[in-house]
Amino acid sequence: MLDIQSHVSLKSYNTFGIDAKARYWVEIDTEEQLRTLFQVSEFLAAPKLILGGGSNLLFTHDFEGLVVKMSIQGIKVTREDAAHVYVKAGAGVNWHQLVLFCVQNGYAGMENLSLIPGTTGAAPMQNIGAYGVEIEQIFDHLEAVDILTGETRIFNHAECRFGYRESIFKHEAKGKYIISSVTFRLNKQPVFHTAYGAIRETLEAMGISEDQLTIKAISDAVIRIRRSKLPNPAEIGNAGSFFKNPEISKDDFARLKADYPTMPGYPTGDLTMKVPAGWLIEQCGWKGKHIGNAGVHAKQALVLVNLGGATGAEILNVAYKVQQSVEDKFGIKLNPEVNII
Template identity: 50%
Template sequence: MQLQFSENISLKPYNTFGFEVKAKYLIEINQVDQLKALIKSELWIENKHLILGGGSNILLQRNFDGLIVLNKLLGINVLQQDDSSLIVRAGGGENWHEFVQYCIAKNWGGVENLSLIPGTVGAAPMQNIGAYGVEIKDVFHSLEAFNLKSGEVETFTADDCKFGYRESVFKHELKDQYLIVAVQFKLSKPNAHQLKLDYGIIKQTLAEKNITEPSIQDISEAVIQIRQSKLPDPKQIGNSGSFFKNPIINKQQFEELLKEYPSLPAYRISDEEMKVAAGWLIEQAGWKGYDENGVGVHDKQALVLVNKGNGSGEAIAELARKIQDSVYSKFRIQLNPEVNFVI
């Protein structure tokens, strides 16, 4: 199979921060047979490589002296169904939000709370993306992943993926060893929708619209409205959404902090653990709206680091380190990036 590569290509369109960095080589993958040919090629063997989906959760700090592989594997189809649910398979290169909207148009429930999250279907389980009370693991059935060493397509169950908070086996033990070909989701039919309305801001937004019996479409529209009010559009100002994970601390530490900071927002994970709002911590540490070296902290949501137009990945990385040190000094809480750093 003939493979077509681009050389010395700008990655600005392929990362939502919009950093002007270049890759030595780039190839788009549209079918699995291309992958089989690719891993046998000299270009693959002789160069380091990086797989990109939507480029929405990645920090490119400098030019990439190697091969960028763009996952463009597409297609959505129903594999099986019964009276109340169905298994839907989506290609790893599908745009995540467009997939969600496709499901809503078909009245398939389960992913509506995950509307407007940037990225691709293939990246979703890698990060175990989540928002407003729902994570990928809640609707996950299985995935197909191409082994970049053996050339075989392997199936992973939820247990195989080892999902955690914005974590999976593909970020740790199996990092850079697989390309996710497709993901299968278990979604609900209209007679079996189980709406997730635990987050007060969703209830509030629906109430403002005088919606008392919401549909999955209503929830999706509410989530989109909420996200647009809080998070900047990467097309307008470069960013990767939430830069840090919301930290999880033990109950004792939370109760001690609450004495000094009564308004500290948190969500109970278990009897012994609380998830604390990272954006609140960053704002309280004085970083909201901060600006330096062409990068900064968004003035509406402190959890979002932004490229003001002439910044660099290295400047974002340095700003992130300063924020981590500042928050730890003030609260004794370690912030960990949600974004993947590429050096």
């Protein structure tokens, strides 16, 4: 039975804590409920927003359509072979709880993605990533319900068209499908990723040497790093990294490096370099700065924050000013990672 509500506050359903309202609201626990929902022509025709953990959204106004809160649960091993274990999770499963499940069972590959907020169904849409690992490296396939037909379609790795914080669900398939489950291919023998960020230093501080490495140790290190740098949304409204790390040509990087010798960069291919957006923002003097109750986090310049009572428009205004500062100083355009509604 569907419980469709109207004029529902979304404040507790987005990590920025913005008090936008949904014209219609429904929570979905099963695929069958999805099919039932879209048999109602009124809702089939309405603008739709699929909501997971609300950790990658900025509401700048009320949503005059239907918000579908995906809460399908369940984690199970569907098959395994000599090298891999295949783990299927419902779209509404909390991402970090899924990571902990895999770490506790010795299924390797997700550990670097510990403590990322949000739900499993949203993970492939954004191709979430952290500390040298992205979803596409462990993704096998997903199941999604076609909004028009109610039929379930399987998307394999190639069909998802993953890119840097990109997938087909942000482009051609946007608004056409609702992800109901995701299956991951995880390793029985771990391949450790410790080169990115402060993982090695943190492991050393934890007293863990190279020959003592485990996926739990890496997960614990990532959790420690994230908690030290990123604000808890329950205390300070935020959506994690607000901007993507920009990629620029190696020639442009060399030119900027001559003017800014401390500029960090990471090769992403033969011709491009990825520059940390947080470093660029900090160099422009935004770290810890705020305009009213909207601003930039004091410990991590990549994170925009709601210090209490800020509107989405006020946070977006800070984002625009940050973008302009970085473009004026470095000639680099920052693109939002957060979805702006």
